Amino acid sequence: MIRINLLPEQYRKKARTPVKVLAAVAGFVAVNSLLVAWYGWLAFGVRNEVESEAAVVKTELEGVNRQVTYYKALEGEKRRFGGREEALARITKTRVLWTRKIDELVSVVNAGGDGKRHFVWFDDLTVTQTADPRAKSPGAFKAAGHSGAPEFDQVANFLEDLEKSSFLEDFLPPSPPEGTQSKEDPELQPSIVWNFPLALQLKSREPVKPAPAKKPAKAAPAPEETKE
Numbered sequence: 001m002i003r004i005n006l007l008p009e010q011y012r013k014k015a016r017t018p019v020k021v022l023a024a025v026a027g028f029v030a031v032n033s034l035l036v037a038w039y040g041w042l043a044f045g046v047r048n049e050v051e052s053e054a055a056v057v058k059t060e061l062e063g064v065n066r067q068v069t070y071y072k073a074l075e076g077e078k079r080r081f082g083g084r085e086e087a088l089a090r091i092t093k094t095r096v097l098w099t100r101k102i103d104e105l106v107s108v109v110n111a112g113g114d115g116k117r118h119f120v121w122f123d124d125l126t127v128t129q130t131a132d133p134r135a136k137s138p139g140a141f142k143a144a145g146h147s148g149a150p151e152f153d154q155v156a157n158f159l160e161d162l163e164k165s166s167f168l169e170d171f172l173p174p175s176p177p178e179g180t181q182s183k184e185d186p187e188l189q190p191s192i193v194w195n196f197p198l199a200l201q202l203k204s205r206e207p208v209k210p211a212p213a214k215k216p217a218k219a220a221p222a223p224e225e226t227k228e
Contacts, residue, residue: 096139096202101170104165105122105162105167108158108161109158112154112161115148115190117157117158117161118147118149118158118161119147119154120145120158122144123144123146124144126141127139127140128140129202138203140199141171141198141200142197142200144195145179145196145197146195146196148193149192150192152177152181154194155177155194155196159177162174171200171201172200172201172203174200175199177196178196180196181194181195182194
């Protein structure tokens, strides 16, 4: 049925939007506003936080990488200098430090007490050494010794002290004492001198073989992850 409102304009009822439509529109606008706010928070707030953490982690990683590089360089130097040290140790073990040997011999000579136990001096000292494995002896120490005492026992005392000293560690035991007495000369002090030879043979010094390089231990396999 058609209805016609013949009332003037000022007396007509104004058309209103239904309440349900208004509520639906308001709810839609509210949901959209929340979605936009949530997206904005994700796009700016969380993103900035993640980028800040990523920058911190990157800085720490660069520092760790520099330390790892420095550590690897130190390891390389350690292996290089370790090899040199081992080579020098092998060379030292196969050679005789003659300066040290001379010092040890001088110590034994000075321990004689100026004739209380022995009074000995040397001249014409000769040292030979070879690394040829075909040689009968690796080397020898020879010297012409003199004992300034009328008693030949002092020569035996000197050889006895020499055997007890560290000087003889690199040599074979000396031969029994022997010597010849020079003519007495009252104008000299001491007036009687015994001349004796000191001939010592070096012990064989086999080169020390380098220790075999240790193989790096294998890492244990990682446990397999179980899938549910």
